[in-house]
Amino acid sequence: MCSVEVSGRICCVNLPLSVYTVLKDLRLLRCWIRELPKPPLPPLEVTLERYLSCLEAVVSKNQFDETKKIVNDFAKGDGIALHRLVEKLAQEKENWATSVWLPEMYLLNRLPLPVNQSAFFLFPRQNFKTFRDQILFSAQLLHFALEFQRLIETETLDQDFSRAVHVKRSPLCMDTYSNFFNSYRRPGVEIDYQLNNKRDPKYHKSVVVIHRKQFYFLDLSSDPSIDSIATALNKIRTSSTTDENTPVGALTTQPRDKWAHHYELLRKDNTAHMEALERCLLVLCLNESTPPSKQGLSRTDQCEDLLHGKGVNSCNRWYDKTLQVMVGVDGVTGVVMEHSQSEGITLLRFMEDFLARQAKNGVHNVDWSAAPCPFERMQWKLSPTLTQAIVLAREDVQKLVDDVDLYVLHFKDFGKALPKSKKISPDVFVQLALQLTYYKVHRKLVTTYESASLRRFRLGRADNIRAATKQALQWVEAMCDEHQETQEQKHELFREAVEAQTAILKYTITGNGPDNHMLAMREIAKKIQLKTRLFNDKSHQTFWNFQLSTSQLPNDSNIIVGYGAVVPDGYGCAYTINENDIVFSVASFDSSSATSSDFFALSLECSLNQMRELCNLGAKAQ
Template identity: 25%
Template sequence: MDSNFIPKLVNGYQSPNMAEAHAAVAFQFTVTPDGIDLNVNHEVLKAIFDSGKRSWGDKFRRFQNHMVTTTYPASPASWLAVLVAIVACILAKMDPSLGVIDFIKDHFLPVSLLGEMVTASLSVLIFVTLLWLFIIYMLRYTLKMILSYRGFMYETHGKVSWQTKLWLISLRVFCARHPKLYSYQASLPNLPLPKLKETMERYLRSVKGFLSPEDYGEMERLAEEFQSSIGDRLQRYLQLKWLWSTNYVSDWWEEYVYLRGRSPIMVNSNYYGMDGIAIKPTCFQAARAANVTVALLQFREEIDHEVVKPIMVQKAVPLCSQQYERAFNTTRIPGLETDRLIHHATSNHIVVMSKGRYYKLIIQSNGSLIKPCELEKQYQEILDDPEEHHAERRLAALTAGDRIPWAAARQRFFMDGVNKTSLAAIETAAFVVVLDEEVHEYDIEPLREFLKNQEIPSWVKGDPFAQKDQGDGKLDKYAASLLHGNCYNRWFDKCFNLVVFKNGHIGLNAEHSLADAPIYSHTFEDAVVEDMLHMGYTPEGHTNGESTRVLKAPQRLQWEIPSELEDIIETSYQVAQKLVDDVQIHVRVHNKFGKGAMKKCRISPDGFIQLAMQLAYYRDANRFCLTYESSMTRLYREGRTETVRSCSVESCDFVRTMEDPDSTKEEKLAKFNLAAVKHVQSYRDAMCGKGVDRHIFCLYVVSKYLNLDSPFLKKVLSEPWRLSTSQTPPSQTGKVNVNKNPECLSAGGGFGPVADDGYGVSYIIAGENLIFFHISCKNKTGNTNAIRFGDNIEQALADILALFDKDN
């Protein structure tokens, strides 16, 4: 045997192939003249037993949760209550079934075979079960009707109609029991399908403000031609889909908008989230990675056990929780024509990327999660591994480049051998942890007021609030690293990458097709709060607790990278690098005022900010543009998003008035209030299924299936979104009082620009006096600049606030 093949046992390391071969054998036997010599490996048998026990426990738990969820708003125990009631009536010589029990006994059960007593008992049980199912169906249907009410969305602040009060009482009666994560799913109403005429009217009104009279007249002609020709036919097909499916938009949206895209998903699709604004609780990379990893895995368990509370609007109306199902253990698989999402019910490992190397790390021991202190040692072992990376250093660039080369390479080079095994480890992992070699930091100065009450971690030396350099782009570099890294140190196909920087700050890069930003915002917020407020660290900055178990060492994933594959990786890297070089990211910290001042003006904070961005864009580009604001439709089953067209007739009138030197302050304020009211109305309409863009998108998909061309649909869907915006919810967990612990607030996250000559803006209203704007654009047109646009946003916010009387 070649001496190089001998397992390395120096530092406790054993060759992965040899270790796996040994572990795979639970028992061995040898035939001798004296009989059979049986050698049993008790450790492996115990591992098999624990694995089986855990697997059956998971199946039982899922069955139990399924029963509780299916019967909500009743409960499985309610069957017993119905049985007791029916038996009591029978004993009282009453027939509550009105003859149905006797009918079941006489026509469906063999009396002669089972006997009178058994047949009578079975007929009662069958009737009780049928009655119980009918009651559950009626309760669910009634709850669905109650949840279909949307009048509460349009109530004036401070004024509640008697209809809404009655609705609230009914809702509280039906939702008295503590719901599980998916309890409301079957009772959520279906997304309504708007009438074709109403969508056409809304669309035309949405573009009237910024189109020239000639262009608007042309759009009116195309819309009328569409309605009078193929529009009604497409609408009828769409009505069939609406009747047949739980959501007429979501599956097509996922497939055609996300999975069929052949361009890189890095920057173009994936989005990022940032750490809490607090002074980081530790400077040790391994310790922070361990705490946050365990916190995320605990949240995954809460999702599996369905103990996460459903998100409620106004603490009364549940949102759809369907997207949480794939938040973990999910990977996007590249295809030549379309990608697909693969979700695994469970996973007992994560994959760690460090210095161009990949490691498989088991996260469970004896049926339970490993402790943060145990995981910190594992991470530190990875960081201290002296072995250099090999040709796999830029392997992840395949997930950052175009999809077709990656799909072809996967089919050719990753279908057998060590490449198949190692790729399967990544694709079946719960998520990917990136131990990044870079250092990123918040600038303390603009956050000084919000951090003044934070307890300074003991590891901090000196005064953390000492004056720091400003304008050096710290947050910009931080955000850019999370969005794209160096093009090969993120596995962009994974559900999410937890990025842990060398100095202990963290972030998230998430794949967009499987879940929208609020889902991972909730997930990440929960993990950060657990890490900072509950898990904690030692005074030196290490994780709490002591490790007493001997755990399996991290397994280095092996790869075979032939020269042809190296060329494909290099090509993907060049494509990704060219995209990154063209993207500019800027994070603006607005600390002059926040939602507190906006509410005193009696204006919706979202409306205030959206109108400020309309004014900012006009000053930046000297024109209006089609504006996308993401609104959720999760009031409906399997709902995701709808577009709020923020550039309206009213917003354009307001901007023109603001820029007119002859306009008075009163005129400007009147136009602003009118535009703000219109924006709030449009946002509510989008949430209630009365949007424009998802309906038109589905009509377009139907037209493609029928091979029908429509100049109107082509025109609408080819219009560029030069300003694409989204608001990140500031707090969803309810686990932290943001007024008491403002340092736990996140700076939010962002995404890449949608149009080559436009801006992508994500913002989070992080407190009464703090707003983060994540602004992205591309450099190649030369007409956009993220820092300049940030300046314009701040100036627009100040100019609007100046319209209001400071004393009021």
């Protein structure tokens, strides 16, 4: 079923996929498909079987045997009652999975947003020759954002479709776009709150600009030209003082409970400013140049600038805002996204559409005498308590900056063409490369997270494609340890690992993964104060301890995506698989003696080439 607009009326009809394209071209397809199905709820026994299979490779045999007994008891006892309560939740909610996933994944997380929760999206470096080039690019992006906002609000944005090759191509829920602009994550002591201000007349078409840690309110309500926006931004740039300014934005880098306390103090005397930040379209950060490495401004340098600001730009930000657009005078540009409101693939579409517009329109000659859009400086009233809190927050964020170990690997030997030629999913291939690399470096496998889109369902967000399987462990052991397996046997083990990983990918993206189901039962048990042995089992803690957190962010515009490790001794690894190359952003913490991003990345490069050789040998054997 899908909703189709015919002569101003919304009709629900059954349509084959082939008809969607025709209707889209005729502007009859209702872009927000409201009749997408709810996500399925897997049977209890299926979820528990998959739960165990996810643990077998990452816990000891003795621990796994004990966990199997606990799971069997759960299946006969508490699990039955808890599953029934999840069934009731699934009947009541538009999307039961999102309702439990969102708080646990983001809103309850008390860690600071920079590095730990927010992701960066780096544009290809821009060739800015003057300050005015920086301003023009910013103005063009803001102008495009207003157009994109209009497409979202009029529901005329072209429909997204799934890219997955293992399941039927289907339309995706577009609701994530409704939270793209004018949204905010307000800090709370125990849980954060999402604000969505879609039609506020005062702030609907406004932007907060931050330059040299000074804040400006920019009014775009008149649908101004690029020239008017550029003129206003240039005036903001020249009016910003070079004096040391109190970096109020540093407060948003604090742990969420601490920032929640200071938020109330700040809002008390700065209500209008806080409303502007919470309700505006987005935040534009005009950044300073950051010190390059000895080799020049590398991709790693650029990614570090976006991830945490490298100290220079770390406080020229407001992390609670869903979209922080970064435009540096050195050509380092991109977006930092507060992830609770929307999805990375949504932001990638916005960024790719903008780059396509830039390429199509060519050079824009600004009339710098154009009347500027209205703007005004936001003057903060700060108590001694807040002033001291800002000092401490600035010190803490610098410690975080110094602790991040980031490395960007551009693997050029091959891309998706190779695994596709072997009838292997490129994503499955890379996930197994990550398992092989982790085992080579650490001599074990660990719980692995890979983000999987559930947007094929109504209000769908994400699930987890797990990659540390028994089959993967058997294969990496054969590849790394002094076993007697022949190359043919190693290839056979590899094919078994591929089959297992492909099966996991398929059942996860179709809404049948174990993660959200287990999470829902655990949270319901907490709510009704049911003490269940399964959720206190050591293996259950391991199940949620993602020492390897990964995500594939496909795009055709050379946009690099990344984020920090989600646990102190882990890795964050985002990647883009192109036709003939692969780009990885690997992050960890220097404070962990167990991890090293550059060593992991270089080992990953070796793993990929090993796998190519293995595939080629397997092809010859056949």
